[in-house]
Amino acid sequence: xxxxxxxxxxxxxxxxxxxxxxxxxxxxxxxxxxxxxxxxxxxxxxxxxxxxxxxxxxxxxxxxxxxxxxxxxxxxxxxxxxxxxxxxxxxxxxxxxxxxxxxxxxxxxxxxxxxxxxxxxxxxxxxxxxxxxxxxxxxxxxxxxxxxxxxxxxxxxxxxxxxxxxxxxxxxxxxxxxxxxxxxxxxxxxxxxxxxxxxxxxxxxxxxxxxxxxxxxxxxxxxxxxxxxxxxxxxxxxxxxxxxxxxxxxxxxxxxxxxxxxxxxxxxxxxxxxxxxxxxxxxxxxxxxxxxxxxxxxxxxxxxxxxxxxxxx
Amino acid sequence: xxxxxxxxxxxxxxxxxxxxxxxxxxxxxxxxxxxxxxxxxxxxxxxxxxxxxxxxxxxxxxxxxxxxxxxxxxxxxxxxxxxxxxxxxxxxxxxxxxxxxxxxxxxxxxxxxxxxxxxxxxxxxxxxxxxxxxxxxxxxxxxxxxxxxxxxxxxxxxxxxxxxxxxxxxxxxxxxxxxxxxxxxxxxxxxxxxxxxxxxxxxxxxxxxxxxxxxxxxxxxxxxxxxxxxxxxxxxxxxxxxxxxxxxxxxxxxxxxxxxxxxxxxxxxxxxxxxxxxxxxxxxxxxxxxxxxxxxxxxxxxxxxxxxxxxxx
Numbered sequence: 001x002x003x004x005x006x007x008x009x010x011x012x013x014x015x016x017x018x019x020x021x022x023x024x025x026x027x028x029x030x031x032x033x034x035x036x037x038x039x040x041x042x043x044x045x046x047x048x049x050x051x052x053x054x055x056x057x058x059x060x061x062x063x064x065x066x067x068x069x070x071x072x073x074x075x076x077x078x079x080x081x082x083x084x085x086x087x088x089x090x091x092x093x094x095x096x097x098x099x100x101x102x103x104x105x106x107x108x109x110x111x112x113x114x115x116x117x118x119x120x121x122x123x124x125x126x127x128x129x130x131x132x133x134x135x136x137x138x139x140x141x142x143x144x145x146x147x148x149x150x151x152x153x154x155x156x157x158x159x160x161x162x163x164x165x166x167x168x169x170x171x172x173x174x175x176x177x178x179x180x181x182x183x184x185x186x187x188x189x190x191x192x193x194x195x196x197x198x199x200x201x202x203x204x205x206x207x208x209x210x211x212x213x214x215x216x217x218x219x220x221x222x223x224x225x226x227x228x229x230x231x232x233x234x235x236x237x238x239x240x241x242x243x244x245x246x247x248x249x250x251x252x253x254x255x256x257x258x259x260x261x262x263x264x265x266x267x268x269x270x271x272x273x274x275x276x277x278x279x280x281x282x283x284x285x286x287x288x289x290x291x292x293x294x295x296x297x298x299x300x301x302x303x304x305x306x307x308x309x310x311x312x313x
Numbered sequence: 314x315x316x317x318x319x320x321x322x323x324x325x326x327x328x329x330x331x332x333x334x335x336x337x338x339x340x341x342x343x344x345x346x347x348x349x350x351x352x353x354x355x356x357x358x359x360x361x362x363x364x365x366x367x368x369x370x371x372x373x374x375x376x377x378x379x380x381x382x383x384x385x386x387x388x389x390x391x392x393x394x395x396x397x398x399x400x401x402x403x404x405x406x407x408x409x410x411x412x413x414x415x416x417x418x419x420x421x422x423x424x425x426x427x428x429x430x431x432x433x434x435x436x437x438x439x440x441x442x443x444x445x446x447x448x449x450x451x452x453x454x455x456x457x458x459x460x461x462x463x464x465x466x467x468x469x470x471x472x473x474x475x476x477x478x479x480x481x482x483x484x485x486x487x488x489x490x491x492x493x494x495x496x497x498x499x500x501x502x503x504x505x506x507x508x509x510x511x512x513x514x515x516x517x518x519x520x521x522x523x524x525x526x527x528x529x530x531x532x533x534x535x536x537x538x539x540x541x542x543x544x545x546x547x548x549x550x551x552x553x554x555x556x557x558x559x560x561x562x563x564x565x566x567x568x569x570x571x572x573x574x575x576x577x578x579x580x581x582x583x584x585x586x587x588x589x590x591x592x593x594x595x596x597x598x599x600x601x602x603x604x605x606x607x608x609x610x611x612x613x614x615x616x617x618x619x620x621x622x623x624x625x626x
Contacts, residue, residue: 111449132445135493136424136485162508164515170496172449179492180448183483183504188515190503191496195475202477202501 003230003273003280008148011155012289015297016061022300023062026307034303035092036065036123036295039082042072042102046237051098057292063299064091076105079113087118093303094123096295120306123298126173134177137184140305141298146178148290149210149231150185158208158229158279161186166203168192168219168268169212174233178210199223211268217247219269227278233287234268247271316543316586316593321461324468325602328610329374335613336375339620347616348405349378349436349609352395355385355415359550364411370605376612379405389418392426400431406616407436409608433619436611439486447490450497453618454611459491461603462523462544463498471521471542471592474499479516481505481532481581482525487546491523512536524581530560532582540591546600547581560584 027033036058040051051067058065068082079097086095095117101109114126122130125143133139153160165187169175179189192202203209203223211219212233224230238244244264248254248271258264267283274280281287340346349371353364364380371378381395392410399408408430414422427439435443438456446452466473478500482488492502505515516522516536524532525546537543551557557577561567561584571577580596587593594600 128445128449129442130445131448132441132443135444135448135489136441162510164510176448176493176496179504180489183489183506186506186508188503188505188509190501191492192501193496193499195499196501197475197477 002275003277006152006156006158006229006231006279006281006286008152008281008286009289011152012148012293014155015151015290015293016057019061019293019296019300022304026300026303026309027062029309030303030307032091033062033064034094034300036063036094036096036299037068037086037089037092038065039068039070039079039086039095039097041070041074041079041098044098044100047098047100054096054292054295058296058299061296061300063296066092072102074102076101076109076112079105079109080116083113083116087116087121093121093306094295094299095121096124121302123295123302124173125177125298131172131177135180137180141302142181143173143177144294144298145174145212145233145287145291146181147297148287148294149178149233150181151294152281152287152290153185153208153229153231156279160208162188163207164188164190164205165208165210166190166192166206167210167212168199168203169210169214169233171212174212178212178233182208182210213268215268216243216266217268217270219273221270221272221276224273224276226276228276229279230269230273230277230281231287232267232269232281232283234266235283235288236266236268237263238266239263315588316590319465319469319471319542319544319592319594319599321465321594321599322602324465325461325606327468328464328603328606329370332374332606332609332613335617339613339616339622340375342622343616343620345404346375346377347407347613349376349407349409349612350381350399350402350405351378352381352383352392352399352408352410354383354387354392354411357411357413360411360413367409367605367608371609371612374609374613376609377404385415387415389414389422389425392418392422393429396426396429400429400434406434406619407608407612408434409437434615436608436615437486438490438611444485444490448493450493454615455494456486456490457607457611458487458525458546458600458604459494460610461600461607462491462546463494464607465544465594465600465603466498466521466542469592473521475501476520477501477503477518478521478523479503479505479519480523480525481512481516482523482527482546484525487525491525491546495521495523526581528581529556529579530581530583532586534583534585534589537586537589539589541589542592543582543586543590543594544600545580545582545594545596547579548596548601549579549581550576551579552576 055065119127119129125141165182170193183189208229210231216236244258368378432440432442438454478495483506496502517538521542523544529549557571
């Protein structure tokens with residue numbers, strides 16, 4: 001184990017600390033705290049945990065978060081109605097619809113929902129206009145996970161300007177906005193994906209390598225230049241004991257975790273990459289807490305911007 | 314000279330051929346041709362030529378283009394007023410404000426103007442919502458130059474999927490949308506710019522190299538992998554006889570052009586790259602005509618989409 005661990009949880013805590021006084025000032029001036037409406041459709045074990053964490057984190061920084069539950073059998077129209085009600089409800093500055101929606105709604109459902117969110121309340125940064133402002137380098141509400149990565153790299157002193165950053169993954173919610181944000185930090189940026197030929201030859205050029213593939217331990221030591229900074233966006237729950245045994249060396253505390261809980265959370269980066277990388281975000285405790293911290297930052301920012309107070313940013 | 318020349322003028326002509334019947338069908342159904350309003354502020358020699366070419370090309374395919382001239386001393390408010398009038402004028406499906414605006418309007422003027430254009434009439438694809446839809450891979454009106462490059466590569470049979478495309482330049486109107494469009498064609502994409510370290514080492518990896526830097530003959534043979542496809546987006550007018558003599562070999566017809574006219578147009582790619590590249594867009598006659606063809610395509614598409622007729626696309 002040689003890589004310096006980039007402590008996302010600590011940076012997230014420091015971001016939350018800075019949000020608390022902003023939320024207080026807003027509440028004093030507006031007569032109400034910044035408000036976040038979270039829409040959760042159906043029953044999805046991981047979503048329940050994520051939503052609980054978001055609700056708790058919001059109240060910790062002085063925001064008011066409220067959960068709107070819809071049943072598994074809800075229609076797309078039901079979700080759109082809920083979003084439209086939140087759009088016009090002045091008590092809510094941010095609207096988050098927890099992904100994934102029930103698969104019965106069809107593959108385009110999430111985007112259809114994001115498209116009706118008031119861009120001024122779009123704390124996920126998924127609406128087209130916010131994606132466009134991000135691409136043009138003037139976003140107010142940027143997607144939380146890639147913004148969290150930038151905040152982490154900045155606060156950990158990882159130089160981005162002039163570096164070569166390689167992003168594996170081209171999703172609208174992580175890969176593409178991540179590439180744009182790194183570009184605006186003056187990195188040279190390469191975006192790789194499933195059709196990329198000779199991936200290791202490209203990723204080994206990276207000073208900063210961001211893995212956002214959604215495949216357990218996909219990035220292996222041979223993908224990484226010695227000393228590179230590796231950012232692991234993946235959150236994959238592994239329940240197969242053989243798979244876990246192959247991932248972690250004997251004596252690893254992660255094996256004991258697995259024995260106790262029957263599962264472990266593993267990123268998109270293989271644990272052995274820690275022997276090659278210069279710096280690495282752990283999973284859990286790396287990018288995950290930052291995503292929530294940036295969601296809250298977007299909520300406070302949206303509240304201030306809606307009220308016409310942008311000075312505190 | 315070994316590189317195959319990618320004949321942008323021919324591909325542009327074929328795109329215009331396909332537009333003519335669409336414009337006719339639209340005119341028959343709507344009782345008026347697709348309409349393009351062009352706003353030109355002040356006197357700018359190159360802009361005059363571009364605008365004249367656009368007006369002529371529009372009428373050639375059966376669109377109606379009208380020029381709205383504002384004096385050099387016009388204010389930003391004057392330009393915004395003109396755009397707002399075109400936004401609500403039903404005879405116009407597309408609005409183009411010719412760049413650059415007079416420098417007295419300030420550096421943010423162009424974006425301020427683009428921001429008020431009705432996205433449904435934004436035939437340049439520069440509004441934030443259209444930039445966002447482009448990033449999300451579902452654009453209707455994409456910026457003309459990068460779309461023109463994709464059309465050229467497709468029609469010339471240059472394989473994009475799985476290739477490594479390197480874009481030099483990160484502007485909102487060429488570099489960034491070019492990268493996104495290549496990504497959606499399943500290329501692995503690298504975006505380089507002025508802060509990029511060891512540019513030749515990166516560009517020599519490119520199967521497809523797009524130069525959008527705005528610097529005369531910037532890309533030299535040492536930047537290019539033998540056999541690569543090189544796309545030259547630059548349009549630079551050179552008036553210095555020493556510079557011209559250094560660019561073109563003795564006996565080149567371009568030297569005779571210069572002797573006759575006192576200037577030549579040179580791209581961002583050095584003429585000697587033709588000895589290394591496998592395929593190359595000439596300047597003039599490469600990307601330039603495609604930009605105009607795609608502007609007209611966007612105008613017809615906007616007309617059809619505004620009328621609710623998207624079947625012909």
